Amino acid sequence: MPRAPKISRRQFNCLAAAAAASTLALPDLTAAPPGEYRQTGNVSGSTPEQAREVEAKLANIIRKYGPRLSAADREHLRKILAHNEIMLASVRAFALQNGDPTSTVLKVSVAEAAPEREKR
Amino acid sequence: MLSEDILFLPVRELGERIRTRKLSPVALAESYLERSERIGPQLHAYATLTKELALRQARAAESEIKAGHYRGPLHGVPYAAKDLVAAKGYPTTWGAKPYATQEFDFDATVIARLNDAGAVLLGKAAMIELAGGLGYSGGNASLTGGAKNPWNPEYWTCGSSSGSGAVVAAGLAPWAIGSDTRGSILCPASWCGIAGMRPTYGRVSRFGAMAIAYTMDKLGPMARTADDCGLVLSVLAGHDPLDQHSLPRGVAEFHDPIPHVSVGQGFRIGRLTNVWREMEPGLQTAVDEALRVLERQGAKIVDAEVPDGPYEEAAELTILMEATAAFQELISSGRCAELVDPVGRINGYASMEFSAEDYLRVQRVRLCLQKQIDKLFDRFDVLATAGESSSASPLSAPPDEDSDDPIARREPDGISSLCGLPALGVPCGFGKNKLPFGLQFIGRALCDDQVIGAARTFQMHTEWHKQRPSLS
Numbered sequence: 001m002p003r004a005p006k007i008s009r010r011q012f013n014c015l016a017a018a019a020a021a022s023t024l025a026l027p028d029l030t031a032a033p034p035g036e037y038r039q040t041g042n043v044s045g046s047t048p049e050q051a052r053e054v055e056a057k058l059a060n061i062i063r064k065y066g067p068r069l070s071a072a073d074r075e076h077l078r079k080i081l082a083h084n085e086i087m088l089a090s091v092r093a094f095a096l097q098n099g100d101p102t103s104t105v106l107k108v109s110v111a112e113a114a115p116e117r118e119k120r
Numbered sequence: 121m122l123s124e125d126i127l128f129l130p131v132r133e134l135g136e137r138i139r140t141r142k143l144s145p146v147a148l149a150e151s152y153l154e155r156s157e158r159i160g161p162q163l164h165a166y167a168t169l170t171k172e173l174a175l176r177q178a179r180a181a182e183s184e185i186k187a188g189h190y191r192g193p194l195h196g197v198p199y200a201a202k203d204l205v206a207a208k209g210y211p212t213t214w215g216a217k218p219y220a221t222q223e224f225d226f227d228a229t230v231i232a233r234l235n236d237a238g239a240v241l242l243g244k245a246a247m248i249e250l251a252g253g254l255g256y257s258g259g260n261a262s263l264t265g266g267a268k269n270p271w272n273p274e275y276w277t278c279g280s281s282s283g284s285g286a287v288v289a290a291g292l293a294p295w296a297i298g299s300d301t302r303g304s305i306l307c308p309a310s311w312c313g314i315a316g317m318r319p320t321y322g323r324v325s326r327f328g329a330m331a332i333a334y335t336m337d338k339l340g341p342m343a344r345t346a347d348d349c350g351l352v353l354s355v356l357a358g359h360d361p362l363d364q365h366s367l368p369r370g371v372a373e374f375h376d377p378i379p380h381v382s383v384g385q386g387f388r389i390g391r392l393t394n395v396w397r398e399m400e401p402g403l404q405t406a407v408d409e410a411l412r413v414l415e416r417q418g419a420k421i422v423d424a425e426v427p428d429g430p431y432e433e434a435a436e437l438t439i440l441m442e443a444t445a446a447f448q449e450l451i452s453s454g455r456c457a458e459l460v461d462p463v464g465r466i467n468g469y470a471s472m473e474f475s476a477e478d479y480l481r482v483q484r485v486r487l488c489l490q491k492q493i494d495k496l497f498d499r500f501d502v503l504a505t506a507g508e509s510s511s512a513s514p515l516s517a518p519p520d521e522d523s524d525d526p527i528a529r530r531e532p533d534g535i536s537s538l539c540g541l542p543a544l545g546v547p548c549g550f551g552k553n554k555l556p557f558g559l560q561f562i563g564r565a566l567c568d569d570q571v572i573g574a575a576r577t578f579q580m581h582t583e584w585h586k587q588r589p590s591l592s
Contacts, residue, residue, distance in 0.1 A: 057473040065469055068454050073466050080255075080463075080470040084440070087433040087527070088478060094430055094485045102483040103335070103490065 050085045057081050122151040127291045128588055131348040134294055135193040141185065145196030149178035149240050152198050156242060156292040159591055163273065164265040165286040167203040169243040170210050174198065177240040184238065193376075194355055195238035200287045200296040203244040204251055204330035205339070207231050214330045215262050215280075216249035217458045218450060228328025229360050230297060230339055237355045242293050246283030251299060253332035253443040254456060254464040254471075259515045261461035266515045269312060270589040271555050275512040278307035284342045285312035290591055295343035295352055301332045302435050303533030305340050309545040310507030310558025313587065315575065316342040317349040320566050321540030322367035323374060324353070325360030333442035334365070335483075336435070336537055345585055346546055346575030351376050353568065374568060383419045383577035389561075390424030390500035395530045400510035406549035406557045407506050413581050414574065424496060424503060429489050432527055432534035437474075437482045444471040490539040497564035502574045505532055507558025511551035532562060542568040544575045547584040556584075 058078055062069065069077070126134075126143070137143035153171055160166045181196035206212050206224035208231075213219050227235065234241070246264040248256055259276035260266035267282035269275040270290040277285040281298030285308030288296050298305040300318040309316025317340045324339045331337060341352035354376035359369040366372060383389075391411055411421050450456050451468035459465050496503065509531075528534075536543045541562055548559035559578070563571040579585050 057470070060473060061469045065454075068457065069466070069469075076462065077466055077470055080467060081473065084437075084470060084474070087430075087437050090430040090433045090527070090529070091437065091482050091485050094488070096481075096484055096488070100484045101487060102480050103487040104480070104483050 046086060046089070050082070050089065053085055054078060054081045121154055122147055124291060124588075127151060127155060127294075128344065129294070130345045131197055131294045131343055132193065132351055135195070135197050135351075138181070138185065138196040139190055139193075145178040145181040145185070145240065146175070148196070149174050149198050149242065152242055152293055156287075159290055160243075160287070160292055163268045163270060163286045163290055164246055164262070165267060165283050165290065165292060166200070167213055167215065167244045167246045167264050167283065168210055170207065170241050171243075173209065174240050174242045177235075177238075181238050181240065191236070191238040192355070193351055194234065196240060198240040198242045198293050199234065200243050200245045200284065200293040201231065201241060202281050202284050202297050202299055203247050204299055205231060205244075205297055206328040207241060207244065210244060212244070213263055214250055215247035215264070217263055217460070218455045220263060224328065226328065229325035229362060230356050231328065233355060233358070239355075245281070245287050245296050248280035248282055249459050249461065249464060250443075250447065251280035251301065251304060251330065251332050253301075253439070254447060254451075254459065255440075255467035256461040257463045258461070258517065259513075261459070261464060263460070268515060269512050269555070270591055271313060271512070272553055274514055274516075275553070275555060276311070276515045276517070278311040278508070278512065280304040281308045281316075281342065284308065285314065285316075288312065288314045288342050288344065289589060291588065295341055295348055297356075298340055298342045299329060300338045300340060300537065301336045301439060302537040305338075305342060306533055306543055306545045306558075306560055307508055309342055310547075310560070311512040311556065313547040313556030313558075313584070313589075314342055314344060315346050315349050315544065315546045315585065316340070317346075317353065317544040317568075317572070318536070318542060319353055319357065319374070319568055320367070320542045322363075322365050323372050323568065324356045325358070325363040325366055327360055327362035331446045333439040334446070335442065336438060345579055346544055346572050347579070349544060350374075350569075350572040350576070353572075371566070382573050383414050383417050385418040387414075387419040387574070388500045389414060389419050389421050389574065390496065390503040391421050392426065392503050392505040392532065393423050394425045395505055395532045395535070396509045397528050398509065399506060400551050402549075402551055403506050403510065403557050406551075407504070407559055410548040410559045410578060410582070411504060413578055417577055417581065419574075422500070424500060426496070426530045426535060427492050428530070429492060430485065430529055431489055431538055432529040432531055434482050434486050434489060435534040435538040437478070438486065438538065440467070440471045441474050441479045441482070444468055444474070486538060489535075493535060493539050493541070494564065497567075501563070501567070501570050503532075503562040504574070505560060505562075507545040507560045511553070511555035511557055532560065536562045539565070541565055542571050544571040546575045546579060547587070548578075548582075549584060
């Protein structure tokens, strides 16, 4: 993987706008010292549901690993989690049927590719 | 010491001179080692030089060939291996501080195959820490420092096969093993002005190589020419029962030479028009000029569009989720804090919040996307586009997360990596600051010969791959 996941300024502007429109009062976990939980601010998210999801996941991370994380780490994690939610939303928007299987182990299209080679 | 003209020869030519005893494997290894010791540290190209082993293997090759025991086209030919591939007796650091003293008491399958072929291991090439498995934000994310581009040391080589790119471009070895989970061979090949090939998923065994994403990791060659990539692939490829995802016997093998595949009348190339959001000025012109070279050989060039879909998202999510499993102990123990890059130090905590349903959803979508892309190959033998959207970035460039770009969901590396497709990048010109531009060909699964054939034909009629940087 040549690059880290990208979180664009444009996306953050969108996220910030959505957060500003939201009436959710959620904990500002980045401001809390390690291990503490203070409810002080809004969170960013493209939808209120996503914002809640980001904060819930951040709270869970802090519950488990809080002493390891600085305020800057927490803010950075919030951005990463928000980006992950955007990617998940994109994948969830792709229509699937009940019978669509999983590629838990990727199988290349052996049977379909071989005849194509033989044509040449 | 041998001249630079010899050290920049293609693998096939070096092998032929060794076979006919016009070139001594010992003299060749000594010359590459001298150059690697002199120039390698300037570029942060190597993690470890395996000098003693190289000289031992070179002497053995020389004796065997003299005695009439010729093993094949890589016999006596030196190479470097990305430092995520286990080589018995030497550190395998994965480019990361928590593994700085790690050693394995066995060889990875690719190293074993190369030992059998009589190849000469010069050293372990530097790399981005954990090959970027836990994410990273810039080229300095490596135990050995940021790899510097031989064309201009102020610029990066790209990653994660950053050292492999520098080694080959600087003429420190004729070829190197790289690994590619999502673009880690193709991007350094493009930025360093060399050939780099990601084979079809499962063709080359990953046993003994660090895992990032089990369903996306590939090993492949980085060399001077597409022809060399095919030659090396013929040695690396083959079924390996030690790799769960290895293609079956009879399918995994790759045979060299491949004279039946070259671009001629009726070869269909899809010129991708919608995969990059923006490109460096001059790059599309260089790609189009390259395609005209193939058109003159009889290829039919037709514009092609990738259907919309969350390719990039699915690729990134798969890597994040599988890397979290691969590095679970590193994350849980907190030793990820020892990584250089601030993203790598914390990203695993975020990825641990994905659910099993998330993972399975991504893998179900992935199959649909795979079928969607496979249909494109009913109309085309290969797809072609730029190797990257630009020439190299400065090593001191700000982290990607400060960019103003939304998710580019159809970038070709995301598509072909997600779907296990072969791809091969070669140089096709120069952009700003005389940094190389790259061209890539993407093929249908198992049609590695088609991408090699297209790139090889292009290089038979152009000279870009014969350019080399000025180094001293």
